[in-house]
Amino acid sequence: MSTHHNPTDAAYTGLARLRDDYRLLTEADGHIRRTPGLPTPERLAAAGRAHLTDRAETLGLLSRGLKPLGASPAPGVDLVRVDILTDVALALGELEEAVIERVAPTLATTDTAARRIGTIIKLLPKVGAVDDLLAHVRAETRRLHNRVRYGLGETEEVRTLAARCPICGARSLRELTGRDLVTCVNIACRCDDDLCGCRDETPTRHQWAGADWRTPGMEMTA
Numbered sequence: 001m002s003t004h005h006n007p008t009d010a011a012y013t014g015l016a017r018l019r020d021d022y023r024l025l026t027e028a029d030g031h032i033r034r035t036p037g038l039p040t041p042e043r044l045a046a047a048g049r050a051h052l053t054d055r056a057e058t059l060g061l062l063s064r065g066l067k068p069l070g071a072s073p074a075p076g077v078d079l080v081r082v083d084i085l086t087d088v089a090l091a092l093g094e095l096e097e098a099v100i101e102r103v104a105p106t107l108a109t110t111d112t113a114a115r116r117i118g119t120i121i122k123l124l125p126k127v128g129a130v131d132d133l134l135a136h137v138r139a140e141t142r143r144l145h146n147r148v149r150y151g152l153g154e155t156e157e158v159r160t161l162a163a164r165c166p167i168c169g170a171r172s173l174r175e176l177t178g179r180d181l182v183t184c185v186n187i188a189c190r191c192d193d194d195l196c197g198c199r200d201e202t203p204t205r206h207q208w209a210g211a212d213w214r215t216p217g218m219e220m221t222a
């Protein structure tokens with residue numbers, strides 16, 4: 001299963017990995033080291049050279065402006081983990097529904113993340129015959145797996161979006177996949193709103209929910 005000659009096999013592998021890691025996150029007991037703030041040089045090095053510049057730029061800006069979602073959880077309660085488990089289970093419910101609607105309208109929906117993944121895997125042979133549906137399943141699987149991996153404390157993936165920033169027009173949009181967040185990393189990006197934090201001495205960055213950028217056909221580059 002290391003190489004894939006067809007996208008249906010790749011979708012299967014992606015879903016199986018998502019299922020395994022979701023289970024791991026369910027069983028995690030609050031000792032996850034997840035550092036959304038300033039990374040150490042070791043973490044940056046471990047993140048791989050390809051993303052280094054991008055990552056340093058983004059995380060540098062984050063440290064000056066962006067507030068990480070889910071900051072300051074109560075002691076002993078990993079709210080980031082809880083949020084991710086909830087979000088991913090909900091998104092899997094929607095994905096299961098979409099798949100059933102398209103290829104197996106008489107099938108009943110299920111009620112847990114693992115069962116929903118099971119349903120989608122079972123229907124993959126049919127899904128594989130519908131190009132746009134298969135692409136949607138693969139994209140969602142990748143997105144949700146990124147969130148789960150972030151929940152498990154793995155280094156967050158930063159992706160460059162092909163679209164331009166709607167405010168400054170630069171190709172400066174980065175998706176922080178683990179947090180489902182898109183941010184403009186152009187330090188000079190300013191909007192017309194006098195009250196916006198982008199005009200502060202230490203400016204906050206403009207950011208959007210990842211969902212705002214998941215319009216059909218929206219292309220991203222790695």
Ligand SMILES: [Zn+2]
Pocket residue numbers: 165166167168169170172184185186189190206
């Ligand atoms: Zn911008």
Ligand SMILES: [Zn+2]
Pocket residue numbers: 190191192193196197198199206
């Ligand atoms: Zn602004």
